[in-house]
Amino acid sequence: MKCANCKYCSYEGAGIAGGYKCTHPDIENSAKKYEEIKGKTINKSYSHIGYHMIKTSLRYCPLKKF
Numbered sequence: 001m002k003c004a005n006c007k008y009c010s011y012e013g014a015g016i017a018g019g020y021k022c023t024h025p026d027i028e029n030s031a032k033k034y035e036e037i038k039g040k041t042i043n044k045s046y047s048h049i050g051y052h053m054i055k056t057s058l059r060y061c062p063l064k065k066f
């Protein structure tokens with residue numbers, strides 16, 4: 001799965017507040033689960049994909065098994 005082809009990916013805002021966001025309803029739960037399982041901390045807003053489109057998807061993409 002790639003964010004670029006995903007219906008949940010949308011560009012929101014403008015300038016410094018803008019960027020690609022994941023609008024999947026489970027993104028927050030999925031991110032928390034990822035942090036718990038992997039013992040990692042995500043140091044950004046969970047829904048933030050990036051200021052530029054990424055090549056794949058978020059590590060904690062809810063459509064992905066990890």
Ligand code: SF4
Pocket residue numbers: 001002003004006007008009010021022023024057058060061062063
């Ligand atoms: S993280 Fe997953 S659900 Fe969210 S926009 Fe990217 S591919 Fe879609």
